[in-house]
Amino acid sequence: MPESPLHRSMKAVVASELVRDGYEVIEEPLWPPNRLVSWEAYRPDLLGIAQTDSREEYALVECETRPRTKRLLAKNIWRVELQSRIDRQPRLRRILVVPRGKLGALDLKLRRSCEIWVTDEDDILKIPTCAPS
Known part of the structure; x- marks a missing residue:
């Protein structure tokens, strides 16, 4: 199935933001x-x-x-492992990006596991991960 223009646009906005934050960005890495x-x-x-x-x-x-929360919970993003190092602890950020107007479709309990970014063509609303209650 070809990638939609909306999906491409979301990836472009987020990639640009990550680059501004000092990240090197790789699109759909194979490994x-x-x-x-x-x-x-x-x-x-x-x-x-x-x-x-x-x-x-x-x-x-x-x-x-x-x-959709159910589909997101079935993804393997939650099973990614990060090995610690003796001299420092690497940090793993999980970021879920949704288009403006679609946040209501999610169970906000997902915030315990990931950041949620709401995007439109040129703006991002960042909702940080929250600690479990």
């Missing part, structure tokens, strides 16, 4: 970027990598044009 990250039967829409002497972060991005 994990290094031995510290592992996944099976999964390919994120975008993978952001930010590495410096003091920072090591990975951002897994899923863009959903028609979000």
